[in-house]
Amino acid sequence: RVLRIGLIPGDGIGREVIPAGRRLLEALPSSLGIKFEFTDLKAGFETFKETGVALPARTVDVLKNECDGALFGAVSSPTKAVDGYSSPIVALRKKLDLYANVRPVKSVASAARPIDLVIVRENTEDLYVKWEKTLDDPEIGVYAEAIKRISVRASMRIGEMAGIIAQRRQKLRESGVPSIHNSACVTVTHKSNVLSQTDGLFLESVRESLSRARYIHDKVALKDQIVDSMAYKLFREPEQYDVIVAPNLYGDILSDAAAALVGSLGLVPSANVGDQFTIGEPCHGSAPDIAGQGIANPIATLRSAALMLEFMNEGEAAAKIHAAVDANLVEAKLMTPDLGGQATTEEVLNDILKRL
Amino acid sequence: RVLRIGLIPGDGIGREVIPAGRRLLEALPSSLGIKFEFTDLKAGFETFKETGVALPARTVDVLKNECDGALFGAVSSPTKAVDGYSSPIVALRKKLDLYANVRPVKSVASAARPIDLVIVRENTEDLYVKWEKTLDDPEIGVYAEAIKRISVRASMRIGEMAGIIAQRRQKLRESGVPSIHNSACVTVTHKSNVLSQTDGLFLESVRESLSRARYIHDKVALKDQIVDSMAYKLFREPEQYDVIVAPNLYGDILSDAAAALVGSLGLVPSANVGDQFTIGEPCHGSAPDIAGQGIANPIATLRSAALMLEFMNEGEAAAKIHAAVDANLVEAKLMTPDLGGQATTEEVLNDILKRL
Ligand SMILES: CC(C)[C@H](C(=O)O)[C@@H](O)C(=O)O
Ligand SMILES: CC(C)[C@H](C(=O)O)[C@@H](O)C(=O)O
Numbered sequence A, B: 001r002v003l004r005i006g007l008i009p010g011d012g013i014g015r016e017v018i019p020a021g022r023r024l025l026e027a028l029p030s031s032l033g034i035k036f037e038f039t040d041l042k043a044g045f046e047t048f049k050e051t052g053v054a055l056p057a058r059t060v061d062v063l064k065n066e067c068d069g070a071l072f073g074a075v076s077s078p079t080k081a082v083d084g085y086s087s088p089i090v091a092l093r094k095k096l097d098l099y100a101n102v103r104p105v106k107s108v109a110s111a112a113r114p115i116d117l118v119i120v121r122e123n124t125e126d127l128y129v130k131w132e133k134t135l136d137d138p139e140i141g142v143y144a145e146a147i148k149r150i151s152v153r154a155s156m157r158i159g160e161m162a163g164i165i166a167q168r169r170q171k172l173r174e175s176g177v178p179s180i181h182n183s184a185c186v187t188v189t190h191k192s193n194v195l196s197q198t199d200g201l202f203l204e205s206v207r208e209s210l211s212r213a214r215y216i217h218d219k220v221a222l223k224d225q226i227v228d229s230m231a232y233k234l235f236r237e238p239e240q241y242d243v244i245v246a247p248n249l250y251g252d253i254l255s256d257a258a259a260a261l262v263g264s265l266g267l268v269p270s271a272n273v274g275d276q277f278t279i280g281e282p283c284h285g286s287a288p289d290i291a292g293q294g295i296a297n298p299i300a301t302l303r304s305a306a307l308m309l310e311f312m313n314e315g316e317a318a319a320k321i322h323a324a325v326d327a328n329l330v331e332a333k334l335m336t337p338d339l340g341g342q343a344t345t346e347e348v349l350n351d352i353l354k355r356l
Helices: A014-027 A045-051 A057-066 A088-095 A152-174 A198-212 A227-236 A248-261 A299-311 A315-331 A345-354 B014-027 B045-051 B057-066 B088-095 B152-174 B198-212 B227-236 B248-261 B299-311 B315-331 B345-354
Strands: A002-010 A035-040 A069-074 A100-106 A116-122 A132-137 A141-151 A184-190 A220-226 A243-246 A271-273 A278-280 B002-010 B035-040 B069-074 B100-106 B116-122 B132-137 B141-151 B184-190 B220-226 B243-246 B271-273 B278-280
Touching (some): A002 A014, A014 A035, A014 A069, A014 A299, A057 A088, A069 A299, A088 A271, A100 A248, A116 A152, A141 A152, A141 A198, A141 B152, A141 B198, A152 A184, A152 A198, A152 A220, A152 A243, A152 B141, A198 A220, A198 B141, A220 A227, A227 A248, A227 B248, A243 A248, A278 A299, A299 A345, A315 A345, B002 B014, B014 B035, B014 B069, B014 B299, B014 B345, B057 B088, B069 B299, B088 B271, B116 B152, B141 B152, B152 B184, B152 B198, B152 B220, B152 B243, B184 B227, B184 B248, B198 B220, B220 B227, B227 B248, B271 B299, B278 B299, B299 B315
Parallel strands (some): A002 A035, A002 A069, A116 A243, B002 B035, B116 B243, B184 B243
Antiparallel strands (some): A132 A141, A271 A278, B100 B116, B271 B278
């Protein structure tokens, strides 16, 4: 079969890691029976500076109408708010209804502190609706307000996704794939002790969605944890966590925190997943400090390509990529500087391609 | 002089650590010239269950009219929203206009990874205004909204406080007190790449307040960092941070994360500071799992008492407490279970009192 993948490098090191992702897909063994085709697409701050638009309509159209999946690199954020500029990845998530942001964080097999968790982040609402206004009150002066929005529908949907992922991981375990967990557990993150209505609704809806689906999730335990305590426990006992489900903003913060535990953001992939479409996206940003030097870690993008394939039901191709990346990490010889090595993006990529 | 301290143990281990705080204050050497008097005050979930009110009006009145400072323990949060219950500490912060939550996180002198930072958390607004509503729309179903509010006034005020604290720390360094930092730096945390108006306003206001006060802060550098990246860097390079200033919710999450880096929430104090009043409060919660066993770590409360005294201009008394606590930690013989020891609250307290 033929799969057309949209490539949106964005800014900074996005322009170095997305080409690596493309080369990886091209190098997959033909025995898998997949032929990849690619379409280059624009988005980002550079695009905004050139064209006045951060996310061109064509990018959205081509993704919707011509592509089977996509890889997104990273975008720079201006340090001061720029009129008319707004993050294209946040917009893409909403326009394509990619309602789940799935972020697996896993240590290498040899790690002193084993970690194997997935953060399932709601990807369309919370403060990311970006309904903001600025007001000037004669008495209290200038102030701004933003709306945090939590709906039953989006919360149930993300709860379901967390349950499905927990169950899928449990099946892998039962089929003999080694794991640090004995059983499946979904932990819901919230701050319902302060936000009893919004975060309370998130918590109840996730609970409800998982108990409705109990017949498929009967082996999935359900816990909940307040977000501040979660940040603490994530550092203290990360091996405790299997699947973490969180509203958009907590998911954003917690996934960066979790990435720190496995050594580098350069290792952590994500997939923006909807019912129709998936965009793979490394968790790291555009890293202006190292952009253009050819030393960005390509692994987060390679793993994001694998994640994208998983959600396109190409599990075999995904498994090949994961195995090749893990082999590179276990050997720990060719590593980019973020992991303490001296290899270039190109050298790490070639080492991984060799292992496919 | 006579200082009257309100004691609000709250729930759970709050009832074990606040009495320890009282004994500490009573044990301070009389050469300091301070006589402490105490008033016991109620608040918390137990109080709510008894009286129907989580924060009795009398508690607020007595604090306002009779006390010079206070110590607050911790409160339990019901696991499901309970009608009419709302966190008394959040209410107290607003009612007494304790606009800054100051949370120093410091490793012991002998730590492999030295950390010495202070989180200065805005304490009155952001999502903590708790303006929430739940709606039911025929098309989209049930959803809830909460307001995140950021004002210039509150942001400038917290920026000023951060600058004053940074400068105070710098003066201590210059007077020869050993420090892991060479110079003072305030890092502003925000998510202005998504929340350009609210977090943008926070960032700009803090910048403005620090540059207005440039004549007193000329040795204080100013940086800013996006909150997700902050969670990452806090784990990777915690020694980089001196003073961190954050809106309410990010400050809540980041201070628990930072506490994980020094080994236990049981070590981390805070002070809720206003222009007129300070409430010392350990960062840990009511810890129902260990409540009643006499093994809660009293150190977070003892340090909170010291912090309270600092903000009451009783620096000498505060320094005595810090030195006694540090001596206990450096010796590392009598430690509660959270630090891997087997000592009780009582034993740790007595050891520290002995060292005053
Ligand atoms: C760039 C930014 C808008 C984005 C987010 O906050 O979602 C990023 O941090 C991420 O996690 O993908
Ligand atoms: C108990 C809770 C309302 C409180 C908060 O969120 O401020 C606590 O986490 C804290 O940090 O003091």
